[in-house]
Amino acid sequence: AQSVTQLDSQVPVFEEAPVELRCNYSSSVSVYLFWYVQYPNQGLQLLLKYLSGSTLVKGINGFEAEFNKSQTSFHLRKPSVHISDTAEYFCAVRLAGGTSYGKLTFGQGTILTVHP
């Protein structure tokens, strides 16, 4: 079975600073990878996804992530954060192909707090 570990439960950062949220996964087979964001009192919104192809994936709101197969990582980055980026971020993985229809496995979440 696959698993996801988000290495930081909380990341405080000042506005306009760069940020990296770390995600490592474990799986014996190929996977698809996702980052979701959850703003207070809202559901999850997809930021970006890696299915295949280029290992550098660009998403919404200026975020990007890089898939590193050898290190089994999928870290999320943004070069300059805004106050409005304050939210909880979730890394998720699912098996590529197979019969696990729709089965996403989520990490524990990282709370990003952007200070003025």
Add this chain to the structure above:
Amino acid sequence: ETGVTQTPRHLVMGMTNKKSLKCEQHLGHNAMYWYKQSAKKPLELMFVYNFKEQTENNSVPSRFSPECPNSSHLFLHLHTLQPEDSALYLCASSQDELYNEQFFGPGTRLTVL
């Protein structure tokens, strides 16, 4: 209405009550999901429905009973819950299996007294 909607947004119930959570998607998707989000724990997938058929039951206690009358609606019937069932219950939908981009509703905050 657009996207995925959930009602009610907040629910407080006693352990002997029976209540239902409702989810509706306006995206023309074929798969719908229930997740449980508890404090300091990863999201837990509870149930998956594909074309109205249940394809996943992630060892969920029988006090949670899902119902999917059509591809647009999903219910979660609750009875004799426990205080540890207090959580945010999220509904999601997706178009197909391959890309699996799931669209989430805002959730129902459930408190069991």
